[in-house]
Amino acid sequence: MADDDKNPAREIITDYAQAHFRYFRTADGTVYAQRNGHPVARPIRSQGTTGSHRQELMVGLFRDGIGVFNGTAMKEALDLIEALALTEDVQPVHIRVAPGYDGATWLDLGRSDGQSVRIHPTGWDIRTPDPQEVCWRRTQLTGELPLPVKDTDDKGIDLLMRLCNFATAETECLALAxxxxxxGPTVPVPAPFLTGPQGAGKSTGGRMLVRIIEGMTGDLRRAPKDEENLITAVAAGWVTALDNLSHMTPELSDAMCCIVTGAENVKRALFTDGDVFRIGYRRPLLLTGIDVGVIRPDLAERLLPLRLERPRVRRTEAELWSDFAEVLPVILGSLLGLTVQVRAAQADIPTDLRMADFAHLCAQLDAATGLGALAxxxxxxxxxxxxxxxxxLLAQTVLKHAAGADPGTEQRMTSAEWLHCLTGLYTGEDFRPLPKGWPTTGKVLSDRLKRLQPTLAARGVLIDWGRTKTSRYIEIARPAASPPSPEQEAAF
Structure with a gap:
């Protein structure tokens, strides 16, 4: 009997693969392959252009002199490996940023040798992470970062601010935050919205901020036409940057809210009847544009406006990006050093803001530097x-109604009665026509008020819903001004 019959090709491939690679599965059941001692993991079913596990397995077999195998043998071997891996422990994979042991955080530099930055409570250093601690997943959107420079004395922060055209010091500290x-792999951050007059360098400034995290290949892109394409792009990278927004549809606004604070999308798996696969995502988001029109209240709480001004001296693109690439290692090193200082700073958590984690980060930045980021x-x-x-216009009308009421009073009516009251207040004595989008039923009015509730509360108008024995009501109140606290009095 021939040797090949005694030891089939699929067994040769399987033995080689298990000797040179580590196989594991994620919580969604996807099986990944990780070369021994290397932190980068690839899904074994991937056929992507960034390099699939099938390709690296074929190359390894050929270079080690074992042979070249046909597709049937490779498929049978990978089928067996996948089945065996489904019995292994679950381990997550990460893009760009990952939590580590003992409170550390890892930053993937996108290098082929796997070297990454470990940010720990007492500093940061460059090393190759233990595959049991961190598994990196890379896509075409994963660019390479330069090795950051140590001991920069915060020079990189000053260099970055000179290259960007931020209008005020307050804008600069918010960009730093x-x-x-x-x-941070677990902290939701609001989406910076770079605004300013035409020629202020909004796209250029956005690219600079993105490339500090994503490398020189990081770039801005147009907003996809549908939510599915947007989610696909978001899930494949870390920072998602959308350029030159001029209109914000309700669907796009809702999708951006999900991206900032996190959500999950479930779709039917290809070539199956009933199986599904899950895409979970929570990513930093960046936007640029002059004006996006009406901003919905829920998105407004997740935005971070950064205003830019027109530069006094213009530079060529080649000169600007050459200088940026030269100082990027220093900028990244300074940012890492500042991150260590901020995480070590002690500060109270603001409890009155929706993005409480980011507000706490701003308070820590203030404690470490005194920049005034929280204010x-x-x-x-x-x-x-x-x-x-x-x-x-509905929010303006509610505020107008509240302004006519005495402080400390509250008024309860059904949604239909409120609709009649607010419509009459808007149309006035001259019966001006109602604007497009004005509520047409009490239910529509109630839903609109729920969206506006946080915005109106910030202007001293409280809205609440309740029920009596016979009907439901909406309560609009204008609380009386509370006396200043001893701390506020001391401030004066």
Whole structure:
């Protein structure tokens, strides 16, 4: 009997694979292969252009002189390996940023040798992570970062601010807080919205912020036409940057809210009748544009406006990006050093803001540097509330109604009665026509008020819902001003 008959090709491939690779599964059942001692993992079923496990297995067999095998033998071997891996322990894979042991955080530099940055409570260093601790997943969107420079004395922060055209010091500290937040794997961060006049360098500034985290290949992209394509792009990278937004549809607004705070999408798995696969995502998001029109209240709470101004001196693209690439190792090193300082700083957690994790990060940044990031964040949210109110005639009408009521009073009516009251207040004595989108039923009015509730509360108008024995009601109240606290009095 021939040797090949005694030891089939699929067994040769399987033995080689198990000797040179580690196989494991994620919580969604996807099986990954990880070369021994290397932190990068690839799904064994991937046929992607970034290099599949099938390709690296074929190359390894050929270079080690074992042979070249046909597709049937390779498929049978991978089928067996996948079945065996489904009995192994579950381990997550990460893109760009990952939690580590003992409170550490890892940053993938996208290098072929697997070297990464470990940010720990006392500093940061460059090393290759233990595959049992961190498994990196890479896609075409995973760019390579340069090795960061140690002991920069924060020079990189100053270099970054000189290259960007931020309008105020408050904008600069908010941009820093966002960059630090991007290095955290579990902290949701609001989406910076770079605004400013035409020619202010919004796209260029956005690219700079993205490339600090994603490398020089990181770039901005147009907003996809549908949510499915947007989710696919988001799940394949870490920072998602959308350029030159001029209109925000309700669907796109809702999708952005999910991206910032996290969500999961479930779809039918290809070539199956009833199986599904899950895409979980929570990613840093960045937007640029001059004006996106009306901003919905739920998205406004998740935005971070960063205003830019037109530069006094223009530079060529080649010169600008050459200088940026040269100083990027220093910028990244300074950002890592500042991140260590901020995480070590002690600060109270603000409890009145929706993005409490980011507000806490701003408070820690203030404790470490004294920049005033938390006050700047509060002011930015206040400006966004003004934008929401200016773009919503119903919100303006509710505020007008509340302004006519005595402080400390509350008024209860059914949704239909409120609709009649607010419609009459808007149309006035001259019966001006109702605008497009004005509520047409009490139910529509109630839903709109639920969206506007946080925005109106920030302007001192409280809305609540309740029920009597016979009907439901909506209560609109304007609380009386509370006396200043001893701390506020001391401030004066």
């Amino acid at each position: 966002w960059l630090i937040g991007c290095l 700047a964040y509060r002011a930015s949210l206040d400006d966004l509330n003004d934008d929401v109110i200016e773009g919503d």
